[in-house]
Amino acid sequence: MPEYSSIEELWNKYVCDNRLAKNFLERHRCLSVASLREFAEKYEKNKRGSEGGAKFSERVFSYWIAKELFEYDASSRVRIHDNREIRLHDKTTVDKRIDFSFQRGSGPRVYIEFKCNIDMVEKDLFKFYLMKRNKCEIVTSIFIWERSDRWEYAKGGRSQYARLLEDTQAHGFLDEYFYFPIYDRNEEHIVDGRIKEEITKFCKFLHDPLPRRQRRP
Numbered sequence: 001m002p003e004y005s006s007i008e009e010l011w012n013k014y015v016c017d018n019r020l021a022k023n024f025l026e027r028h029r030c031l032s033v034a035s036l037r038e039f040a041e042k043y044e045k046n047k048r049g050s051e052g053g054a055k056f057s058e059r060v061f062s063y064w065i066a067k068e069l070f071e072y073d074a075s076s077r078v079r080i081h082d083n084r085e086i087r088l089h090d091k092t093t094v095d096k097r098i099d100f101s102f103q104r105g106s107g108p109r110v111y112i113e114f115k116c117n118i119d120m121v122e123k124d125l126f127k128f129y130l131m132k133r134n135k136c137e138i139v140t141s142i143f144i145w146e147r148s149d150r151w152e153y154a155k156g157g158r159s160q161y162a163r164l165l166e167d168t169q170a171h172g173f174l175d176e177y178f179y180f181p182i183y184d185r186n187e188e189h190i191v192d193g194r195i196k197e198e199i200t201k202f203c204k205f206l207h208d209p210l211p212r213r214q215r216r217p
Helices: 007-013 019-027 033-046 053-071 124-135 162-169 194-209
Strands: 079-086 092-101 109-115 139-148 176-183
Touching: 007 053, 019 033, 019 053, 033 053, 033 139, 033 176, 033 194, 053 079, 053 092, 053 109, 053 194, 079 124, 092 124, 109 124, 124 139, 124 162, 162 176, 176 194
Parallel strands: 109 139, 139 176
Antiparallel strands: 079 092, 092 109
């Protein structure tokens, strides 16, 4: 699996393989409210193209995260598409490919999955459960972005996927999750403060990912 020890290496050997991602990141180097909104528009326009969809989004998110990591601690080691074998009760295994992971020194490896919709988290949550059940010393997280906010149902109340995220975190199988909707249900921009708060939480997690944070209210 590819491993990178500098932002330049990741840029040259991963980002530049995708012209769409390269051109976008040359203008939007960091995770911010403005860059997320621009990303959502670019993703929507190109999601059916040969360089669009996950090929585009994974490079954008990986670059933003790696840049934050290397600027904070140059000793970080980053992997893209980190392959893990998960041992089952009968001693057979199933495979799990993690979108992004990193490690510093002898600390635990931190896994980050990217999802473009909140209703796509179930498979990752189950495999994170299996990994944690096997006493793996790891940190698990999911980075979710969504064009329209689906945290709650249209008639009110948290969605089933929001409740799944909260429950798996409460039981320790998921250490953290981050949710970045771009628009509300009326296609109005989510207020800047809400996205900024989530970005701040995410950056703090990257700097100190050990699962010692209190549960969310």
